[in-house]
Amino acid sequence: MKKKLTRLDLQKMKEKGEKAVWITAYDYWTAQFAEQAGMDMLLVGDSLGMCIYGYESTMPVTMDQCVYHSEAVRRGAPNTFVIGDMPFLSYQVSPEESVRNAGRFFKEALVDAIKLEGGRCVCPHIKAISESGMLVMAHIGLTPQSSGQIGGFKAQGRTVETALEMIEDARAVQEAGAFALLVEAVPPEVCKIIRDEIKIPVYGLGAGLDADGQLLIVADMLGIFQAFTPKFVKRYANVGEEMLKGFKAYVEDVKSTRFPEEKHTYKMMDGELAKLKTALEGRS
Numbered sequence: 282m283k284k285k286l287t288r289l290d291l292q293k294m295k296e297k298g299e300k301a302v303w304i305t306a307y308d309y310w311t312a313q314f315a316e317q318a319g320m321d322m323l324l325v326g327d328s329l330g331m332c333i334y335g336y337e338s339t340m341p342v343t344m345d346q347c348v349y350h351s352e353a354v355r356r357g358a359p360n361t362f363v364i365g366d367m368p369f370l371s372y373q374v375s376p377e378e379s380v381r382n383a384g385r386f387f388k389e390a391l392v393d394a395i396k397l398e399g400g401r402c403v404c405p406h407i408k409a410i411s412e413s414g415m416l417v418m419a420h421i422g423l424t425p426q427s428s429g430q431i432g433g434f435k436a437q438g439r440t441v442e443t444a445l446e447m448i449e450d451a452r453a454v455q456e457a458g459a460f461a462l463l464v465e466a467v468p469p470e471v472c473k474i475i476r477d478e479i480k481i482p483v484y485g486l487g488a489g490l491d492a493d494g495q496l497l498i499v500a501d502m503l504g505i506f507q508a509f510t511p512k513f514v515k516r517y518a519n520v521g522e523e524m525l526k527g528f529k530a531y532v533e534d535v536k537s538t539r540f541p542e543e544k545h546t547y548k549m550m551d552g553e554l555a556k557l558k559t560a561l562e563g564r565s
C-alpha cells in the first residue's frame with residue numbers, strides 16, 4: 282500500500298532534488314485515480330468554485346463547500362497528502378478566525394495541511410495557524426482571490442520591483458511558519474531565486490522547471506474546463522471530448538431505442554412470467 286508523505290518527506294525530497302507532483306481534486310473518484318497514479322499531494326483548491334460550481338471567480342466559494350469537497354477527496358485518497366484551500370474571507374478577517382476555519386479542515390475533513398493566499402499581509406494568520414499545530418502552505422504570485430485587484434488572471438513578478446516584493450514575501454511566509462510555498466504564474470528565473478533563497482519546498486504552477494514540484498489544475502490538464510486555458514497548462518487527456526462523445530452516443534441510442542439491449546435487462550425467474558400472465562387474466 283502507498284505510504285502517505287509527511288512534511289519531513291516533502292522537505293527531504295526538496296533537499297534531494299526529487300520533484301513532487303500534485304494536482305487539484307474536488308471529488309472522491311478523481312482522488313481515487315490520482316492516488317492510484319502515484320500523486321504525491323492533492324489540493325482541494327477553491328478553484329472548485331469555477332471548475333465544479335461554474336462561478337466566474339473563486340470569490341463566492343464558502344468554507345462549507347471547501348470542507349465538504351475535502352472530505353470526499355480524503356475518502357478517495359486515504360494515503361495521499363491532502364491540502365485544503367482556505368476560501369476568500371475565511372482567513373483575511375483576523376488570525377483568530379483563520380485558526381478556527383483552518384481547524385475545520387483538519388477536524389471535519391482530516392486534511393494534512395491547509396493553503397492560503399498572500400505574502401507579508403497574511404503572516405500573522407500563518408503564524409497563528411501554524412502555532413496552533415496545523416501545517417500551512419503559503420501561495421504567492423498570481424493569487425486568484427485577488428484577481429480583481431491585480432487586474433485579472435495575469436502573470437506576476439515580471440519587473441524588478443514586483444520580483445523583489447515577491448522574494449520578500451517568500452522570506453516572510455517561511456519566517457511566519459509556512460511549511461511550503463506555492464508560486465503561481467511567475468517567470469522561472471524568479472521562482473528559482475525564491476527556491477534557492479528559502480529552505481522550505483517551493484512548488485510551482487506556471488513557474489518553470491526549477492520549482493521543487495509541479496501543480497496542475499485537474500480540470501485544465503484533463504481538458505474539462507472550457508472557459509479558458511492558462512498558458513502554463515499542459516493538457517494530458519481530453520476527458521471533456523470523451524464525455525461529450527459518450528453523452529451524444531447515449532442520447533442517440535435512447536432516442537432510436539438501441540438502448541437498452543436484452544443483455545442490459547433482467548429475466549423473470551423460471552415459470553414466473555407465465556404465472557404472472559395467468560394471474561393478470563384472472564383479475565379481468
Ligand code: KIV
Nearest residue numbers: 305326327328366486
Ligand atoms: O484553488 C486552486 O486550485 C488554487 C490553485 C490555483 C493554486 O489555489
